Amino acid sequence: MAENSVAFLLKELSTFLLQQNTNLGSGLEKDVQFIKDELGSMRAFLRDAEAKEDDVYELQEWLRQVREVASDTEDVLDEFEMKFGCHHADGLLGRIKKIFCSVKNVRVRYEISSRLKNIRSRVEDISARHQRYQSTYSTFRRGSSSSDATEDGTSYVRGNALLVEEAKLVGINEPKRELISRVLADDSHLKVISVVGMGGLGKTTLVKRVYEDPTVKRKFHCHAWLTISQTFHMKVILKDLIQQLHNEIREPVPQQVEWMEGNQLRAFVKDFLQERSYSSRIMLTTRIADIAIGSCIESRDYIHEMKPLPVEESWNLFCIKTFGDNCCPQNLEDVSRRILSKCKGLPLAIVAIGGLLALKNKSKLDEWEMTHRSLGGELEGIGKLEKVKNILLLSYNDLPFFLKSCLLYISIYPEDQKMDPELLIPRWIAEGFIHEKKGMTTTEVALGYLNELVNRSLIQVAEFYRDGGIRYCRVHDILREIILTKSREENFVNVASSCSRDCARLPDKPRRLAIHGYNENHQECKHFRHLRSLVIFGYTDPLFNSSLSKILSGGPKMLKVLHLEGAKLTNIPKEVFQLFRLKFLNLRDTGVQIIPPCIGKLHSLEYLNLIGTKVRELPVGILQLRKLRILLVYHIGKDFALCGVKPPSQIGNLLFLEILHSIDADHDKTLVMEIGKLTQLRKLGISKLRKIDGAILCSSLGKLTNLRQLCVNSIKEDDTLDLLHPISPTPRALQVLELGGRLEMIPPWVASLQNLTTIQLFGSRLRHDLLESLQSLPNLVDVSLNNAYEGEELYFMAGGFQKLKRLELTRLQKLKCVRVGDRAMPCLHKLVMAECKLVEKLPWGIQNLNELKSLGLADMSNELIVKLQDKGSEEYQKIALVSEVVIANWKDGKLWKRFL
Secondary structure, three states, rough: OOOHHHHHHHHHHHHHHHHHOOOOOOHHHHHHHHHHHHHHHHHHHHHHHHHHOOOOOOHHHHHHHHHHHHHHHHHHHHHHHHOOOOOOOOOOHHHHHHHHHHHHHHHHHHHHHHHHHHHHHHHHHHHHHHHHHHHOOOOOOOOOOOOOOOHHHHHHHHHHHHHHHOOOOOHHHHHHHHHHHHHHHOOOOOOOEEEOOOOOOOOHHHHHHHHOHHHHHHHOOOOOOOOOOOOOOOOHHHHHHHHHHHHOOOOOOHHHHHHHHHHHHEEEEHHHHHHOOOOOOEEEOOEEEEHHHHHHOOOOOOOOOOOOOOHHHHHHHHHHHHHOOOOHHHHHHHHHHHHHHHOOOHHHHHHHHHHHOOOOOOOOOHHHHHHHHHHHHOOOOHHHHHHHHHHHHHHHHHHOOOHHHHHHHHHHHOOOOOOOOHHHHHHHHHHHOOOOOOOOOHHHHHHHHHHHHHHHHOOOOEEEEOOOOOOOOOOHHEEEEEEEHHHHHOOOOOOEEEOOOOOOOOOOOOOOOEEOOOOHHHHHHHHHOOOOOOEEOOOOOOOOOHHHHHHHOOOOOOOOEEEOOOOOOOOOOHHHHHHOOOEEEEOOOOOHHHHHOOHHHHOOEEEEOOOOOOEEEOOOHHHHHHOOEEOOOOOOOOOHHOOEEEOOOOHOOOOOOEEEEEEHHHHOHHHHHHHHHOOOOOOOEEEOOOHHHHHHHHHHHOOOOOOOEEEEEEEEOEEEOOOOOOOOOOOOOOOOOEOOOOOOOHHHHHHHOOOOOEEEEEOOEEEEEEEEOHHHOOOEEEEEOOOOOOOOOEEEEEOOOOOOOEEEEEEEOOEEEEEOOOOOOOOOOOOOOOOOOOOOOOEEEEEEEOOOOEEHHHHHHHHHHHHHHOOOHHHHOOOOOOOEEEEEEEOEEEEEEEEE
16 A cells, blocks of 8 residues: 555656646755655565565554655645645735735745655655665565565465365355366367356365366366466476376376476477367366456356355354354354354355354353454454455455555445445545546546456445446455455554544544444544545434534545535535535535535535435536536435436536536526536436427537436426437437437437437337337347337337347336337346236237346236236246246335235
């Protein structure tokens, strides 16, 4: 993490020297340049130092000082910019302010100069030790990775990966049978079988069982088992492979192999395998999905994704390891299940924790409760739980420095909290974790970071959007404990929970603070001056306004992130508008009613979330937020309608906006014209659109070439959306289209949206066949029609909707029949039909939808439901192979479901 702190600071120092050159005196400029040069020169060594810090105390202390001096320097830079870079007023008032500031700033400049000289002195000392440590510890270079494993990493890694062998591992038989069948399948070609998943799932154990299975041994006359650690040397690996292969065929290794180097060894192995490639198999295990995908490039290859154990199998394994059998004493069952829940099906963790508990006194419940409460601390001990930590840390250590910051930041979330990428990514950006890439927005780069952490099995996807994007993600509980400890050690994130008695354990200069739950002592903390992030979860204090004021009055003037979602907040404390460096402000689902004009003081603000608040109008002052990229301001009105807010008339001045969702268009006739100025928009939501403004909106949309998602609602449910006008050029990047309101026909430009994945039509009430315009869209995966069609028949034409995975038909009140043509919707996975009362039969041709896995029927006709309940009926036979059929009805305000 020191590397990331320094890398970020070097970028800030370069920008600072350029922008503040006229405000810096020669003395200050020399000090800043010296700090930049010295930190830059030691940056490469930071990678080596961080790789070894767990084993060398003096490196730990040195890295702590590097992180601290980087953070202190950032504080000074921010304070300098705040004091010297924010006075731009003109006229007499401006002159008076400048005179006042120049007098006042003489003292400030002296203070900052003194602090910079102190930092310079510290940097000189750090640099001197850098030279000494570099000669002692800089013994290797690892390429692109930012850390490494131990010297004996090979035996260490796999020895612990096979820790689960100590128990009779349950849940392995089925995947073992599957892999053996893949290995033994009659195929004369070379086949690669990859097993992928996070550390500790038992990948190595599973493959070892397959490798040693007698039927597999008999099938292949030549076998080799290779262990590749993070510190492997390819020359050693290849020679080991050659030795094993020649031992198997009982031939001596050719003498020339001893003198071969890398390329020669590769060629030798390649020739050996090609001569004997008939029906050969290669199995590999990896935590990185891209490695598995890259290894399995032929259709005959196979990737097995390792999953956590189900609850019952986890319990069986836990009991075997803890109690020696499947029987848990009744007095310990509750606490045992709570401890087990933290393992989340991870075999390595279950075995290790079970081994720890096996030594506990079975009659002393308090000991077991203490283990549950202190599980994070147990990971810092010795023995098998320490090994669990070290194994999972291998994946962390292999991350590049910028991904380490992103992963550690996740420790800010409470346990079991699902993480919304649309909230997480803007915070990463506000913190400065995202490094710019040419041709990409910071959001696109950040999304790439998230996908890479998922790819490396460090973050798990909890829920997908309909189009396949990540809706929610999470981390394993054990991994969370590890990164929580790592964050605390490095003063990266500190957590104060409702269980804490006070804030006494916080370091002197916490940089990021997460408050989980209400605690009256939080507001008494005096450590907040250096805060960069303040994130509050579950703070239910009814006097939250005054509590927040006390927290902010502690002086966190350099705060960049303020997350108050769900807090009992009725107005925004005045202290918030003094946070001139604030980039991220989340007030979602608070009771805030008014945004005051002084919001314009927050010149650095990039993200503002007002979803679900009582705000109905934005002040003119918001137009001063020239760096604003994301503005979320919608709420849910009557009948679950999406409602926006009244914006200022010159909303087009916010030129950097990427997301604007949602604004009312009925207050100002020039508003839809202003939207055309926002050429960076990726997501746009407009509500209360009048018919007369349709042509202007279409004209504006033609200027939004970056648009990915568009949501438009008419002023009233019965009013027409006039979107038949041409859009030039067509927004070809558009992926999601939501239209609410009457339509005379599907807008002609929709048929040219080649990247469209999702379309949702609400209240369109079309009288003509609407499917013809959509059937040929090559990437359409999700279609939702809600009161969108008034015809009696829907016909999905032969060969249409080739990628459609989800179809929802709701409130099509005149619909009587649905027909599916030959080879239509071959990928359909889920079909939902609701409130289509005149439909008495399942869609004609539904039995040909071979990929259909889920069918939902809600408030449908009694005739249809009765037919389906008869398992001998023709209607039931059509869906006999569908794995999930759900019938639902609204009753007494609740949706009652039953499975057929």
